[in-house]
Amino acid sequence: MLSRPDVAVVGAGPVGLAIAWRCAARGLRVVLHDPAPGSGASHVAAGMLAPVAEAYFGEHELTGLLTDSAARWPAFAAELTEASGADIGYRTDGTLVVGLTADDLAEARRLWAYQRGLGLPVTPLRPTELRDREPALAPRVRGGAFAATDHQVDPRRLVPALRTAAERSGATVRPGVVRQLSDVDAAVTVVAAGCGAAALTGLPVRPVKGQVLRLRAPDGGAPGFRHVIRGYADGEPVYLVPRTSGEVVVGATVEERADTGVRAGAVLRLLRAAVDLLPELSEYDITETVAGLRPGTPDNAPILGPLPGRPGVLAATGHHRHGIVLTPVTADLIADLITTGVADPLLAPFTPGRFGPRPDTRPPGPAGPQQTTEDDSWN
Amino acid sequence: MLSRPDVAVVGAGPVGLAIAWRCAARGLRVVLHDPAPGSGASHVAAGMLAPVAEAYFGEHELTGLLTDSAARWPAFAAELTEASGADIGYRTDGTLVVGLTADDLAEARRLWAYQRGLGLPVTPLRPTELRDREPALAPRVRGGAFAATDHQVDPRRLVPALRTAAERSGATVRPGVVRQLSDVDAAVTVVAAGCGAAALTGLPVRPVKGQVLRLRAPDGGAPGFRHVIRGYADGEPVYLVPRTSGEVVVGATVEERADTGVRAGAVLRLLRAAVDLLPELSEYDITETVAGLRPGTPDNAPILGPLPGRPGVLAATGHHRHGIVLTPVTADLIADLITTGVADPLLAPFTPGRFGPRPDTRPPGPAGPQQTTEDDSWN
Numbered sequence: 120m121l122s123r124p125d126v127a128v129v130g131a132g133p134v135g136l137a138i139a140w141r142c143a144a145r146g147l148r149v150v151l152h153d154p155a156p157g158s159g160a161s162h163v164a165a166g167m168l169a170p171v172a173e174a175y176f177g178e179h180e181l182t183g184l185l186t187d188s189a190a191r192w193p194a195f196a197a198e199l200t201e202a203s204g205a206d207i208g209y210r211t212d213g214t215l216v217v218g219l220t221a222d223d224l225a226e227a228r229r230l231w232a233y234q235r236g237l238g239l240p241v242t243p244l245r246p247t248e249l250r251d252r253e254p255a256l257a258p259r260v261r262g263g264a265f266a267a268t269d270h271q272v273d274p275r276r277l278v279p280a281l282r283t284a285a286e287r288s289g290a291t292v293r294p295g296v297v298r299q300l301s302d303v304d305a306a307v308t309v310v311a312a313g314c315g316a317a318a319l320t321g322l323p324v325r326p327v328k329g330q331v332l333r334l335r336a337p338d339g340g341a342p343g344f345r346h347v348i349r350g351y352a353d354g355e356p357v358y359l360v361p362r363t364s365g366e367v368v369v370g371a372t373v374e375e376r377a378d379t380g381v382r383a384g385a386v387l388r389l390l391r392a393a394v395d396l397l398p399e400l401s402e403y404d405i406t407e408t409v410a411g412l413r414p415g416t417p418d419n420a421p422i423l424g425p426l427p428g429r430p431g432v433l434a435a436t437g438h439h440r441h442g443i444v445l446t447p448v449t450a451d452l453i454a455d456l457i458t459t460g461v462a463d464p465l466l467a468p469f470t471p472g473r474f475g476p477r478p479d480t481r482p483p484g485p486a487g488p489q490q491t492t493e494d495d496s497w498n
Numbered sequence: 499m500l501s502r503p504d505v506a507v508v509g510a511g512p513v514g515l516a517i518a519w520r521c522a523a524r525g526l527r528v529v530l531h532d533p534a535p536g537s538g539a540s541h542v543a544a545g546m547l548a549p550v551a552e553a554y555f556g557e558h559e560l561t562g563l564l565t566d567s568a569a570r571w572p573a574f575a576a577e578l579t580e581a582s583g584a585d586i587g588y589r590t591d592g593t594l595v596v597g598l599t600a601d602d603l604a605e606a607r608r609l610w611a612y613q614r615g616l617g618l619p620v621t622p623l624r625p626t627e628l629r630d631r632e633p634a635l636a637p638r639v640r641g642g643a644f645a646a647t648d649h650q651v652d653p654r655r656l657v658p659a660l661r662t663a664a665e666r667s668g669a670t671v672r673p674g675v676v677r678q679l680s681d682v683d684a685a686v687t688v689v690a691a692g693c694g695a696a697a698l699t700g701l702p703v704r705p706v707k708g709q710v711l712r713l714r715a716p717d718g719g720a721p722g723f724r725h726v727i728r729g730y731a732d733g734e735p736v737y738l739v740p741r742t743s744g745e746v747v748v749g750a751t752v753e754e755r756a757d758t759g760v761r762a763g764a765v766l767r768l769l770r771a772a773v774d775l776l777p778e779l780s781e782y783d784i785t786e787t788v789a790g791l792r793p794g795t796p797d798n799a800p801i802l803g804p805l806p807g808r809p810g811v812l813a814a815t816g817h818h819r820h821g822i823v824l825t826p827v828t829a830d831l832i833a834d835l836i837t838t839g840v841a842d843p844l845l846a847p848f849t850p851g852r853f854g855p856r857p858d859t860r861p862p863g864p865a866g867p868q869q870t871t872e873d874d875s876w877n
Contacts, residue, residue, distance in 0.1 A: 334762055383713055383769055384780030390766040401763030405787055 124150045126457060127305035129297045129319065131156035133274065134435050134442060135311030136281035137450035140202075143288035145458050151285070151292045152303065157278030159313045160442055163331050163411030165360045165368040166208070166277065168192050168444045169269035171239045172216055172349050175230070180468040181420045182237065185441060187465060188448035192270065195447040202287060203280035208273025208362060214347040215253055216241070217263035219395055223351035224261045231264050241266045255344045257398050263350075271347050271360055274443055300432060307457050309433045310426070313414040316436035320429070322422055323474050324437050326377040326412035330385040331370040332393075333407035334400060342367050343399050352392035359393055359400070367403060369393045372410075373440070379410040415439045416474075423449060423469040424462060433457070434471045503529045505836060506684030508676045508698065510535035512653065513814050513821060514690030515660035516829035519581075522667035524837050529684065530664070530671045536657035538692045539821055542710050542790030544739045544747040545587070545656065547571050547823045548648035550618045551595055551728050554609070559847040560799040561616065564820060566844060567827035571649065574826040581666060582659035587652030587741060593726040594632055595620070596642035598774055602730035603640045610643050620645045634723045636777050642729075650726050650739055653822055679811060686836050688812045689805070692793040695815035699808070701801055702853050703816050705756040705791035709764040710749040711772075712786035713779060721746050722778050731771035738772055738779070746782060748772045751789075752819075760787040794818045795853075802828060802848040803841060812836070813850045 126142045128135045131153035143149045167173075170185035196209040216231070218224030234241045243264045250256060252265065282292065297303055300310070300319055310316050317324040336342045342361035349358045360368040372385045386408055394401050416422060416437035426432040435453050438445050452463045505521045507514045510532035522528045546552075549564035575588040595610070597603030613620045622643045629635060631644065661671065676682055679689070679698055689695050696703045715721045721740035728737045739747040751764045765787055773780050795801060795816035805811040814832050817824050831842045 332762075380783040382780070383711075383782045383784050384773065386784055387766065387769040387773055387780070390762055391770070394763065394766055401761070401766070403762045404759040405762050405765055408784055408787070 124148045124305045126150070126307050126309060127152060127303045128309045128311055129153075129300075129303060130159075130310070130312035130315065131282065131292055132159050132161045132311065132313060132442070133277055133281060133446045134438060134449050135309070136278065136285050137446045138309055138311060138435060138453050139290040140281055140285040140288055141450045141454035142457060143285055143290040145454060147457070149285070149290040150305065151290060152295060152297045153292065154294050154296050156282060156292060157275075160411045160413050161274040161278055163329060163409050164274045164443055165331065165358060165370050166272045166274045166443050167214070167269065167347055167358065167360060168271060169214055169266065169347070169349070170444065171234055171241050171266040171269050172214055173441065173444075174234045174237060174239055176233055178419060181441070184420070184448060184465065184469070185444055186239070188445045189268065189270070191447035191451065192272075192444070196272065199280055199284055202284040205276065205280040205283060207276045207280045209270070210272075210363070211270045212345045212347070214266040214269035214349060215249065215263050216266060217249065217256065217260050217348060217350040217396060219257070219260055219350060219352040221261055223354065226351055227264070240268055253344050253346055253348070255397055255399055256348075257396055260350070260396060269347065272443060273362060277443070300429070307431050307433065309435055309453060311435045313436060314412050316414065316422075316434065320426055320432070320434060322426075322434060322436065322471055323417055324414045324422070327415035327439065328374040328376040328378065328410055329371040329413055330374075330381055330389070330408070330410040331368060332386065332389055332405060333409070334367040334369060334403035335406045336365040336367065337402055337404070339365060341365055344397060348396060350392070350396045352395045355388050355392040357389060357392035357396065359397060366406070367400065369400075377412060379412065381408040381410050413439050413442075421445060421449065421469055422471050423452065424456070424466050424471055427472045503527045503684045505529070505686045505688060506531060506682045507688045507690055508532075508679075508682065509538075509689070509691035509694065510661065510671055511538050511540045511690065511692055511821065512656055512660060512825045513817060513828050514688070515657065515664050516825045517688055517690060517814060517832050518669040519660055519664040519667055520829045520833035521836060522664055522669040524833060526836070528664070528669040530669060531674060531676045531682065532671065533673050533675050535661060535671060536654075539790045539792050540653040540657055542708060542788050543653045543822055544710065544737060544749050545651045545653040545822050546593070546648065546726055546737065546739060547650060548593055548645065548726070548728070549823065550613055550620050550645040550648050551593055552820065552823075553613045553616060553618055555612055557798060560820070563799070563827060563844065563848070564823055565618070567824045568647065568649070570826035570830065571651075571823070575651065578659055578663055581663035584655060584659035584662060586655045586659045588649070589651075589742070590649045591724045591726070593645040593648035593728060594628065594642050595645060596628065596635065596639050596727060596729040596775060598636070598639055598729060598731040600640055602733065605730055606643070619647055632723050632725055632727070634776055634778055635727075636775055639729070639775060648726065651822060652741060656822065679808070686810050686812065688814055688832060690814045692815060693791050695793065695801075695813060699805055699811070699813060701805075701813060701815065701850055702796055703793045703801070706794035706818065707753040707755040707757065707789055708750040708792055709760055709768070709787070709789045710747060711765065711768055711784060712788070713746040713748060713782035714785045715744040715746065716781055716783070718744060720744055723776060727775060729771070729775045731774045734767050734771040736768060736771035736775065738776060745785070746779065748779075756791060758789040758791065760789050792818050792821075800824060800828065800848055801850050802831065803835070803845050803850055806851045
């Protein structure tokens with residue numbers, strides 16, 4: 120064993136790996152802990168980089184962070200491709216948001232108006248424009264809009280690329296399971312363990328189940344559409360993400376459950392919505408049905424920054440539906456915080472402290488929870 | 499190596515294994531050849547033993563054979579359970595045939611009238627009787643009938659049980675692939691190779707694709723219904739086979755294709771029909787999506803008996819949708835034929851010779867197909 124590392128990252132998903140890469144590239148000695156890197160939510164995720172289509176009512180600060188991180192993606196993707204030598208499936212064809220019925224379209228338009236009010240680039244299309252962009256859409260589709268800056272990446276390519284980049288920068292990955300933070304010896308510990316952060320830190324991170332299908336275009340060909348398609352089909356939200364390889368990811372349910380079973384009803388609803396929007400999918404093979412658990416938080420926004428009452432411990436978790444798009448900004452700002460000691464103002468709305476008093480996961484013993492007199496602040 | 503076996507069986511699916519068991523139990527020395535026993539159509543099959551519900555217009559002789567074999571099943575199942583010590587999932591709860599819409603019910607009633615005209619036991623039920631029998635049926639289901647003698651067995655339990663019984667009777671299984679019948683050295687060779695029979699014999703056996711789903715009841719429980727349910731749902735035929743283990747088999751497509759890909763459109767149609775008939779299936783897990791290839795023939799009936807022009811070679815193939823139900827009669831009659839030299843009259847409609855001149859699979863060489871002067875007849 121060498122001497123104590125500067126940074127220990129618990130969790131080698133995209134967020135943990137990117138933080139490790141950024142820290143190692145700045146000369147810090149970094150160790151990642153994960154028994155199965157990339158086996159969490161990112162293994163199921165579609166990889167949409169969609170700050171516009173994901174901008175929802177009442178999530179103004181999250182939208183700002185999504186937009187900031189999405190703007191970092193082109194350079195991040197280029198740098199990562201260079202550093203890893205790997206193709207990460209980054210595609211900038213843009214996203215079409217469509218409505219199948221008049222009701223679906225009315226619902227979509229309400230959201231587009233909100234997004235345009237924020238100055239976000241979503242452009243309603245005439246039906247002929249929509250078909251010109253994507254002739255494979257069902258004739259029933261009533262209308263849609265184009266979000267040119269909503270891109271995609273393949274999370275199953277992203278994770279190994281990030282690992283390569285992190286390791287080439289000097290980070291090491293250790294397969295042991297971290298059951299408590301005291302198992303980790305480092306100057307700074309970053310908890311990037313997704314849903315596992317709850318048990319490690321007491322933070323209010325809960326599993327939010329998502330079921331996803333993977334299809335494959337016939338005869339080894341590419342999918343017959345090139346945009347990410349997000350739609351409402353008879354009230355059912357669905358997305359269709361085409362990969363150059365021929366894969367199409369169809370997702371996703373959002374369920375307050377912690378199991379990873381694949382339910383017949385969910386598969387039926389996803390397939391029905393997918394085929395209603397894009398009939399040719401009927402002829403695609405189903406290659407995978409899978410469910411994962413997103414790390415959700417009370418306000419749907421991530422938890423980024425120093426853990427109150429735990430000096431030297433940072434959280435980078437709770438990314439919920441947004442882990443892939445938020446990977447660059449998370450990695451940059453956490454690495455900045457570690458190396459400079461100064462928190463970027465962007466982090467202010469996302470501190471662990473926003474959920475109230477200091478969390479404490481130690482079980483109450485005979486003497487009750489232990490208290491610490493150390494300074495809670497990071498700086 | 500011991501001396502030449504009396505019987506070589508090519509193909510260790512249910513039919514081949516049962517023939518081997520019956521022959522070995524009569525004192526013959528039997529060798530089975532199969533690189534992957536039970537990996538063919540039986541691995542996908544639901545295992546319905548349904549001579550009544552499977553009695554279709556224009557298939558009078560096949561219906562007779564199905565009825566005969568189904569009548570052998572109770573004793574066959576008891577004997578096999580005794581011989582193997584294994585539970586084969588044999589259940590006699592009977593089958594409900596139902597129609598979702600008025601059109602579906604009209605279609606079903608036409609078939610019931612035909613089946614009742616043949617004297618087969620299918621009993622139309624009043625809606626209240628139907629719900630009393632199976633309360634989990636959707637309220638939309640318009641009507642149904644009860645086929646008390648249409649039972650089920652689990653093919654994935656049947657195959658290992660048959661193998662155990664065959665081996666305990668002295669048969670041996672060899673894993674080599676038989677590429678041509680001249681690779682096999684035995685007094686009698688039985689070709690029970692399913693779709694593989696075509697290449698070995700030249701018989702008109704073609705693959706007929708079937709896609710099937712396997713679901714699992716929630717929380718480790720049994721399915722919420724006990725009958726096999728066969729239905730028409732908005733024109734889509736579907737069956738639902740409940741197992742004591744909690745498994746439900748949902749099937750099946752019938753397609754003139756030779757690939758084993760699982761198509762999104764087929765899964766969507768099967769799930770929609772299944773959930774329309776039995777809404778609780780929506781909450782079941784999908785544990786498997788799979789496709790297999792049935793050995794179809796020009797008249798949908800099996801090919802049973804001596805191969806013209808190939809002395810010492812018998813066919814037992816082409817069982818199409820009926821391989822499981824026809825296993826006992828096939829095994830009994832083929833074993834009788836081998837041991838007594840006398841063909842049961844039941845076999846007459848199913849001889850290999852009914853498709854015309856002797857098949858010949860030898861590639862035409864410079865001198866053209868070889869001719870044989872040996873007697874074509876079996877006896």
